[in-house]
Structures are given as structure tokens and as C-alpha cells.
Amino acid sequence: MINHIDLSTVLRRTVCDLYSNLVTRPTGAAVRTAIETQLAELGGRTVTVIDFSNVGLLDYSCADEVVAKLLLPYCDDCPPRDAYFLFRGMSETHLDALEHVLERHRLALVLQQEDGAPTIIGAVSEAERRAWEATLGIGGGSVGEIGGAAGLATEETEMVLEGLARRRLMMRIEDQWVAVGSPS
Amino acid sequence: MTTVINVPPSLDDVTFEQVLDQLAPLPADEKILVDARHARWASPFGLTALLTLAQTRAERPAFAPPEAEETVSYWNRTGFFRYAAELFDIVGSSPRQKPAGESDVLLEITPIAKSDDVHEVVGRIQQKAQHILTRELNLDAKATMGFAMTLSEACQNIVEHAGRGGWVAVQTYKWTKRLGRRVVVIAVCDAGVGFRQSLESAPGRTRSDRWDDAMALEEAVVRGVSRFRDPGRGQGLAGVRRYVGRWDGKLSVRSGNARIAIVPSWDDDVALREGLAPFAGAQMQITIPERTAGR
Numbered sequence: 001m002i003n004h005i006d007l008s009t010v011l012r013r014t015v016c017d018l019y020s021n022l023v024t025r026p027t028g029a030a031v032r033t034a035i036e037t038q039l040a041e042l043g044g045r046t047v048t049v050i051d052f053s054n055v056g057l058l059d060y061s062c063a064d065e066v067v068a069k070l071l072l073p074y075c076d077d078c079p080p081r082d083a084y085f086l087f088r089g090m091s092e093t094h095l096d097a098l099e100h101v102l103e104r105h106r107l108a109l110v111l112q113q114e115d116g117a118p119t120i121i122g123a124v125s126e127a128e129r130r131a132w133e134a135t136l137g138i139g140g141g142s143v144g145e146i147g148g149a150a151g152l153a154t155e156e157t158e159m160v161l162e163g164l165a166r167r168r169l170m171m172r173i174e175d176q177w178v179a180v181g182s183p184s
Numbered sequence: 185m186t187t188v189i190n191v192p193p194s195l196d197d198v199t200f201e202q203v204l205d206q207l208a209p210l211p212a213d214e215k216i217l218v219d220a221r222h223a224r225w226a227s228p229f230g231l232t233a234l235l236t237l238a239q240t241r242a243e244r245p246a247f248a249p250p251e252a253e254e255t256v257s258y259w260n261r262t263g264f265f266r267y268a269a270e271l272f273d274i275v276g277s278s279p280r281q282k283p284a285g286e287s288d289v290l291l292e293i294t295p296i297a298k299s300d301d302v303h304e305v306v307g308r309i310q311q312k313a314q315h316i317l318t319r320e321l322n323l324d325a326k327a328t329m330g331f332a333m334t335l336s337e338a339c340q341n342i343v344e345h346a347g348r349g350g351w352v353a354v355q356t357y358k359w360t361k362r363l364g365r366r367v368v369v370i371a372v373c374d375a376g377v378g379f380r381q382s383l384e385s386a387p388g389r390t391r392s393d394r395w396d397d398a399m400a401l402e403e404a405v406v407r408g409v410s411r412f413r414d415p416g417r418g419q420g421l422a423g424v425r426r427y428v429g430r431w432d433g434k435l436s437v438r439s440g441n442a443r444i445a446i447v448p449s450w451d452d453d454v455a456l457r458e459g460l461a462p463f464a465g466a467q468m469q470i471t472i473p474e475r476t477a478g479r
Contacts, residue, residue: 016303023306023336024299025344057306057329059336060423064416093329097423104419 001046003038007066008054010034021057028065035070045082045171047180049112053089063097068105074168075107084168084180088112095121110169110181118181120169127152131160132169132179140178186246191220195230197371197436197469201460203237208461213242218272223250228353228371229469231264232293235351238271239375240464247272249279262353263292290316290354290368291335297349302339305352306332316356321366322475327431331368331472334427337420338372338468345382345411346465350374359473363450366474375465379404379439386411397440398458405437405444424470433472439465448473 011019014034015027022028039048052058058066067087073080087109090098095111102108102122110118120132127150134150135141141149147157161177164170171178189206192199203218210216218234226234238245247268250256256279259265265279291309295301310332317323317331335354342350356368380400383389392399403409405425408418428435428446436445436453443457450473 016300019303019307021303021306021310021332021336023333024302024340026299027303056310057332057336059333059340060419061337061340064419068416091329092326093333096330097333100419100423100426101416104416 001042001044003042003046003048004051005035005038005048006051006054007031011055020055021059022055022062022066023057023059025061025065028062029069031062032066032070035066039081039083042081042083045084047084047086049086049088051089052087052091052094055089055094058094058097060097060101063094063101064104067098067109068101068107071107071109071168072105075166079168084171086110086112086118086181108167108169110179112181118179124169125160127156127160128164128169131157132164135161135170135177136179136182140176140182142175143177146177186215186217189216189218191218191223191234193222193224195220195223195226195234197227197229197233197438197467200230200233203233204461204463207237207463212240215243215245216241217246217248217275219248221248221251224252224255226255226259227357227469228262228293228355228369229373229467231259231262232351232353232371232373233467235264235267235271235293236373236375236465236467237463238268239348245272246275248275261292262289262355263294267293267295267351290356291352293351293353295349296339296342296352296372296374299340299343302336302343305339306336309335309354313354317368317472320356320474321368321472323431323472327472330427330430334424334470335370337424338370338470340420341466341468342372342374342376345379346374346376348374348376348465350376350465359471363473365476368472370470371468373465373467378465379437382411383409384411387413396442396458398442398444398456401437401439401442401444402456405435405446428470428472431472431475433470435471436469438463438467 010031014030106123108120108122108124111121112118130150135146138149143158147154165172169180192202260279290312294305313331314328317328339352352372354370359367380397383400408422410417432448434448434451441460441462445453447453
């Protein structure tokens with residue numbers, strides 16, 4: 001199931017209908033709580049598209065509250081639910097704040113770029129990036145297929161894919177792996 | 185008895201120390217008259233710091249406005265007298281206050297106490313900053329959003345840590361003496377708990393042998409330490425530092441009896457000053473210079 005969240009709408013609905021900037025920690029916490037409430041109403045595996053298109057400014061504090069604190073529980077051993085996230089509509093200045101926040105928490109996320117192509121940003125190793133891009137490139141596959149495309153040994157590929165899945169950047173469907181953001 | 189505190193003719197972050205030196209020996213409940221009659225110019229730091237000074241006094245201080253008409257006119261346009269009238273007994277006739285929103289100042293002196301105030305100043309600065317930063321200071325258009333972000337994080341320091349309200353002001357001017365170029369300056373001042381006390385309130389904190397205002401400033405400004413255990417904290421000041429570095433700017437933060445600065449090549453300030461006259465809260469100044477060819 002794909003769920004779409006327009007952050008500027010959430011901001012206006014939960015904090016103030018005159019605001020278009022995601023600034024300050026209390027604002028970020030209120031927006032994150034609204035997203036979590038929406039996610040709690042969904043069952044099963046979901047991909048949530050978080051849309052920054054109509055957000056003006058994003059500061060570090062708000063990026064930490066909205067994005068990092070939203071993702072952290074899902075990268076834990078016992079995530080609250082089987083949720084994945086795809087971010088879109090981010091400007092260069094949004095990314096400036098976000099990339100530092102992701103690095104600080106050793107987090108990564110999938111970003112849909114302006115041309116629609118997904119990419120991963122944040123703290124990822126070279127092997128993780130290769131495996132993720134290979135999975136995206138071949139439209140998903142088995143460990144062997146992804147390892148072949150990425151130029152990684154089977155054992156390493158398996159370990160890397162498990163790590164990517166734990167970080168909500170990759171989905172496992174039986175013995176197949178699919179990169180979050182792949183055209184479904 | 186009233187003690188007269190003389191305001192220097194040119195009031196900025198450096199000369200404000202002369203004001204604090206005069207204030208240091210006086211108990212907080214001693215009546216003072218802040219005499220600005222001979223002041224001719226003040227930076228956003230100087231004006232917000234004067235308001236902050238008034239907040240630190242147990243006995244309501246008196247204030248003698250500048251004698252020079254153009255100085256009064258400028259201070260009025262910054263919104264100074266609107267708040268000075270609430271904090272000081274103004275000696276003589278109080279200058280006619282200009283209604284809010286009619287000024288050519290980039291961001292008039294604005295009180296900061298809560299998150300909504302930060303939204304307000306960020307919204308206001310975005311409207312005015314783009315033109316000034318790109319046309320007058322020749323900064324990249326990208327600098328505008330970063331500038332608003334820096335302003336936001338600097339103001340949030342008050343909301344998150346000071347424990348009481350403070351002030352922000354932003355202005356551009358030509359910094360003839362030190363730089364010979366235009367600058368845009370953000371001043372954020374509060375009379376709250378200051379960095380040392382804020383960090384001391386961190387849960388489970390163990391004090392080291394050397395622990396003073398200077399070390400607290402080093403921890404917070406240089407190492408990004410916060411009173412909160414949350415690893416996501418401390419990113420605001422780190423972001424301010426990065427922005428200042430990217431645009432060849434200067435950041436200085438005063439708290440207690442110390443002052444730390446990230447000093448660019450165009451300035452000869454020292455990185456750390458200790459043993460200054462004590463002053464409550466924290467006072468931050470961010471200076472971004474005009475970009476010239478080759479820089």
C-alpha cells in the first residue's frame with residue numbers, strides 16, 4: 001500500500017495554517033506526531049511518500065525532529081510496523097539540513113529526485129550503495145542476481161541486503177529483494 | 185544613589201565591554217542611568233545588548249537617549265525605543281515611536297521567547313533578505329535560505345536554553361573601519377542562564393577539574409555539546425558554524441565572563457577571551473561580509 005503525506009498540509013493542519021517553513025523543534029515534533037498517528041492507522045506493509053514540495057525552509061532542528069526521529073524507531077530491531085519511506089520534493093537547501101542530520105544519526109533514506117529517479121542519501125557504505133543501486137537497476141532479484149550485478153560475493157551481498165532491509169531501504173518479498181523507490 | 189554608565193560613541197560587540205566593565209562592580213539592585221547621550225552609532229548587537237542589560241537589573245534602570253537626531257532616528261527605526269520604554273525609565277522626552285513594520289531595517293529588534301516567535305522572524309526575513317543578500321552583498325541566491333536557517337537556529341538557542349526571553353535584530357551596513365565592505369549582521373542576545381549553567385543541567389553530567397564559562401562555550405560552540413542527551417541535539421550551532429564558514433563570515437558568542445569566536449582571515453579578533461566582566465545569558469553575533477571578486 002502506498003500512502004502519501006504532504007508535509008506542508010500536515011504543518012498547516014497541526015501547527016498553524018499560516019506557516020510554510022519547517023523550523024523549530026516543537027514544530028517538528030508536532031508534525032512527526034501527526035505522521036506517526038497517520039501511520040498507526042495503516043496495517044500491513046506500507047510505503048509512505050513524504051512530500052516536501054510545498055515546504056519553504058527546513059532547519060536542522062526541524063529536520064532532526066521530523067525525519068531522523070521518524071526513521072530511528074523503524075531502524076531498530078523491533079520496528080513499530082512494516083513501514084518504508086520515500087521522500088520527494090526536496091530542494092538543495094532542504095538537503096543541506098537533512099544530510100547533516102542523517103550523518104549525525106548514521107541514517108539513510110530514499111529520495112525521489114526531480115526526474116523521478118530514486119537515490120539514497122545519508123550514511124551508506126560503498127557496498128550498500130552498490131547493492132541498492134544494482135537492485136534498483138535490475139528491478140529487484142535474488143541475492144545471487146543482485147550480487148552479480150553489484151560485483152559483490154554472495155555472502156557479502158546477503159549481509160548487505162539484510163542491513164539495507166533493517167534500515168528500511170530495501171524490502172524482502174520471500175526470496176526476492178526490491179529497492180524502496182523501485183517502480184512497482 | 186544612581187550610578188551613571190556611559191555608552192561609548194560607537195556601540196558594538198567590542199565596545200559593549202566598556203559598558204559591562206562599568207557595570208561589573210555594581211550590585212544588581214543598584215540604580216543605574218545608562219547614558220547614551222554621546223552615542224552616535226550602534227550595531228544590532230549593541231542595541232539588543234542594551235535591552236538585555238536592562239533585563240539583568242533588579243532595580244529598573246534609567247536611560248538617557250542619544251542627543252544626535254539622526255542617531256535617535258536610526259535607533260527608533262530599529263524598534264529600540266519601543267522595548268526600551270518597557271525596560272528603562274527614559275530620561276527626558278521619549279522619542280516618538282515608529283509603528284512596527286515601517287522600517288528600512290532588515291529585521292527590527294524583535295523579542296524571542298517561544299517557537300512561534302522564531303516562525304515569525306524567519307517569515308519576515310525571507311521577504312527582505314533575498315534582495316539584500318544577492319544584490320547588495322553579492323551572495324549566491326543559495327545563501328538566502330541558509331541565512332534564514334542560521335537565524336532560526338540562533339533564535340532557537342533562546343527558546344531551548346535561555347530560560348527567559350531575549351532579542352534578535354538583523355541589519356546591513358558598511359563596515360568601513362575593519363573591512364571596508366558591506367556586512368549583514370545578526371545579533372541574538374538574552375539574559376538567561378548562559379551556556380555554563382545550561383550545560384551543568386545535563387542529566388548525569390560529571391564536572392571536570394577545569395569548568396568555567398570559556399570551557400562551556402568551547403563545548404557548545406566548537407564540539408556541539410548540548411544539555412540534552414539526545415544525540416540529535418547540538419546541530420543548530422554546528423549548522424550556524426558551517427554557514428559562517430561557507431560564506432567567510434564570523435561567529436562570536438559571549439556568555440558569563442568569556443567570549444568565543446570563529447574568526448575569518450579578514451578579522452584580527454582572538455578565538456577565545458576569558459576573564460571579561462560577568463554578564464548574564466548569552467550574546468551571539470553572526471557577521472557575513474559582502475562578496476567581492478576573487479572571494
